[in-house]
Amino acid sequence: MRIWAVALNTFKETIRNRILLNILFFAIGLILLSLVVGEWSMYQQVKVIKDFGLSAMSIFGLLIAVFIGIRLMVQELEQKTIYLIISKPIRRWEFVLGKYLGLSITLALNVLLMSLALWGASYLMEGYIDWSLTPAIILLYVEILLVVAFSMLFSSFMMPTVSAIATLMIFIVGHLSDFLMEFIALYPDKGYHWLLNAIYHVAPNLEKLNLKIAVVEDLPYDSSVLTFGLLYGFSYILILLIITAIVFERKDLK
Amino acid sequence: MKKAIHIIVMISVLIGLAAMVHFSQQRMDQDREIHFVNRSIEFLPDGKTLRILSMGYRGLVADWLWIRAVLYFGRRVMDEDNPYYLYELYDGDSEKIRTLREHHEQFHDDGEAYEEDGHDAEHAQKKSDFRKILSQVDADIPQPPDSVFVLDQKLISSLYRFESRGLVDGVYPLIDRVVTIDPHFIKPYIFGGVYLMLETGRLKESLSLLEKGYIANPTHWEFPFYLGWLHWMYVGDLETTHHFLLEAVGRKDCPAYVFRLLHGLTQNLNRSEMTWLYLEGLFQSTDDPDSREQINQLLLEIRQNQTELLDP
Structure with missing residues (x-):
C-alpha cells in the first residue's frame, strides 16, 4: 500500500513534467513524419514507417529514462522532500520501488500513446492495424524499464551528469554485446578476452530485447524469444532494484 | 514616447535581419552548384562498421541509407525530366535548361521521341556527345x-x-x-x-x-x-x-x-x-x-x- 502511494504520487509528478510532454510530442511528430519520409523510399513506405516508429519509441524512451529517471531521485534530495518522506513510516526500499513503479506506469502510458501513433500511421498505409508489432513493442518497453533501473541505480550514488553518461554508456554497451562475442570469435588469440567476456556477462544484452527488424520484415522467430526476453529483462531489473535499494538504505541522508 | 521609439527600433531591427536572411539565402541559392558527383559516399564507413555503429537501430539506418540511395539514383538517372541530368548536359545554363524543359513538357511529355531537326537536333547532339564521354568512363x-x-x-x-x-x-x-x-x-x-x-x-x-x-x-x-x-x-x-x-x-x-x-x-x-x-x-x-x-x-x-x- 505504501509502495502504491509513492508510485501514484510519482506518476502524478512525472506525468506533469514538461520534458516528458516535449519528448512525447517529438516522438509522435517523428512517427507521423515517417509518413512523408516513406514517400522517398521507393515503395517501402510501410517498412520505413514501422522502422521509424519503433526506433522513435526506443530513442525517446531512452531520453525519458535519462532525463526523468535520473531526476527522480536527485530531485527529492535537492528539494529536501526526501526528509519528509523518510520521516514517515516507510522503508527506503519501499520508496525506491514506489518511485520505480510510478515512472514505469508513466512510461507505459507513453509507450501506449506512441504505439497508437505508430499503429495509426501504419493503418493509413496498409488499411489494417498490424498487431504483429506488439511483441517488439513489449520488449522495447522492457528495454526502457531496464535502462530506467540503471539510471536510478546510478543516480543513487553519482552526480546527475555522471549518471546520465553512465546510463548512456550502458545503453551503448548493451547494444554492442553481440559484437563483443563476434570479436572474441574472430580474434581468439587476444589476451584481454576475459575482460570482454566479463562485460558480455555482466552488462545487459539489450539486443536480446530487440525484435524490431524481425517484426518489421516478418522474419520468423520463436515465441520463446518473447518469453525469455521478458524473463531476462525482469530478472535483470529486479537485481538492479535490489542493488539500488541496498545503496539507498546505506546512503547517509543527514 | 520612449516606448514607441523602442518598438519602432525593434521592428526595424527585425525587418533588417529578415532582409539579411532573405538576401543571404538568395545568394547561396545562386552560388550553390548541383554537384553531379556526390563524394559524401566516400566518407561513409563500410557496411560492417555501420552495422556495429547502428546498434539497435539497424532497420532505421538501413532505411535512411536506402532513401539516400534512391535520391542519389533519382538525381542522376538519365531522364529528360531530371533537372540534375539537364544541368550536367548544359553545363548549368539555366536559361537553356528552362527552355528545354518547357519544350519537353510541350512536345515529349507522352514519351514521344526527339526529332532530328532544329531544337531537338541540338539536344540529340548534346546527348550523343555526353553519351560518348560516359562510354569512355565506363x-x-x-x-x-x-x-x-x-x-x-x-x-x-x-x-x-x-x-x-x-x-x-x-x-x-x-x-x-x-x-x-x-x-x-x-x-x-x-x-x-x-x-x-x-x-x-x-x-x-x-x-x-x-x-x-x-x-x-x-x-x-x-x-x-x-x-x-x-x-x-x-x-x-x-x-x-x-x-x-x-x-x-x-x-x-x-x-x-x-x-x-x-x-x-x-x-x-x-x-x-x-x-x-x-x-x-x-x-x-x-x-x-x-x-x-x-x-x-x-x-x-x-x-x-x-x-x-x-x-x-
Whole structure:
C-alpha cells in the first residue's frame, strides 16, 4: 500500500513534467513524419514507417529514462522532500520501488500513446492495424524499464551528469554485446578476452530485447524469444532494484 | 514616447535581419552548384562498421541509407525530366535548361521521341556527345552474348542500352551498405541487381549484390530467379541459369512462370520464347510502376516483332 502511494504520487509528478510532454510530442511528430519520409523510399513506405516508429519509441524512451529517471531521485534530495518522506513510516526500499513503479506506469502510458501513433500511421498505409508489432513493442518497453533501473541505480550514488553518461554508456554497451562475442570469435588469440567476456556477462544484452527488424520484415522467430526476453529483462531489473535499494538504505541522508 | 521609439527600433531591427536572411539565402541559392558527383559516399564507413555503429537501430539506418540511395539514383538517372541530368548536359545554363524543359513538357511529355531537326537536333547532339564521354568512363559493360543475336535488334538495344551508365556508380556502394546493415531488406537487392543493371550495365556489381541476397535469404525464390536472369541475358551461361532456376522452383511461394521457364529451358525452347517468359516473370514479380512500364515496353517490342523473333 505504501509502495502504491509513492508510485501514484510519482506518476502524478512525472506525468506533469514538461520534458516528458516535449519528448512525447517529438516522438509522435517523428512517427507521423515517417509518413512523408516513406514517400522517398521507393515503395517501402510501410517498412520505413514501422522502422521509424519503433526506433522513435526506443530513442525517446531512452531520453525519458535519462532525463526523468535520473531526476527522480536527485530531485527529492535537492528539494529536501526526501526528509519528509523518510520521516514517515516507510522503508527506503519501499520508496525506491514506489518511485520505480510510478515512472514505469508513466512510461507505459507513453509507450501506449506512441504505439497508437505508430499503429495509426501504419493503418493509413496498409488499411489494417498490424498487431504483429506488439511483441517488439513489449520488449522495447522492457528495454526502457531496464535502462530506467540503471539510471536510478546510478543516480543513487553519482552526480546527475555522471549518471546520465553512465546510463548512456550502458545503453551503448548493451547494444554492442553481440559484437563483443563476434570479436572474441574472430580474434581468439587476444589476451584481454576475459575482460570482454566479463562485460558480455555482466552488462545487459539489450539486443536480446530487440525484435524490431524481425517484426518489421516478418522474419520468423520463436515465441520463446518473447518469453525469455521478458524473463531476462525482469530478472535483470529486479537485481538492479535490489542493488539500488541496498545503496539507498546505506546512503547517509543527514 | 520612449516606448514607441523602442518598438519602432525593434521592428526595424527585425525587418533588417529578415532582409539579411532573405538576401543571404538568395545568394547561396545562386552560388550553390548541383554537384553531379556526390563524394559524401566516400566518407561513409563500410557496411560492417555501420552495422556495429547502428546498434539497435539497424532497420532505421538501413532505411535512411536506402532513401539516400534512391535520391542519389533519382538525381542522376538519365531522364529528360531530371533537372540534375539537364544541368550536367548544359553545363548549368539555366536559361537553356528552362527552355528545354518547357519544350519537353510541350512536345515529349507522352514519351514521344526527339526529332532530328532544329531544337531537338541540338539536344540529340548534346546527348550523343555526353553519351560518348560516359562510354569512355565506363567501357566495361556487358556485350550481348553470341547466342542473344538471334533476338530482335530492337530488343537487344533495349536490354543493352544502359542509358545511365557512368552516372549512378555511387549507388552500388550505398546499396551494399544497406544490405550489409540489414541483410533481410529485399528491395535494395532487387533494385540494385536487376533494375539498376538495366540502367547501368554494371554486371559484376549486380551479380555480387544478388549473390549476397541469395546467401542471406535462403528461402526467397527471387534471388536464384534473378541470378538466372542475369546469367541468361548478360553472361550467356545457360547451364548456370538452369542451375539457378532449379534452385528457385525448390523454394517457397515460387510462382508458376518460373516452373514454365525451367520447363522451357529443359525442353531447349528458342531464346526468344525464353526471354519472353523471363520478362513476363520479371513483370509479375515487381510492383514498381516504373519498372513494370519498362518491362511492359520490352514485352510489347517482342510482340510487335513476333514473326522476326522466331528462331530459325
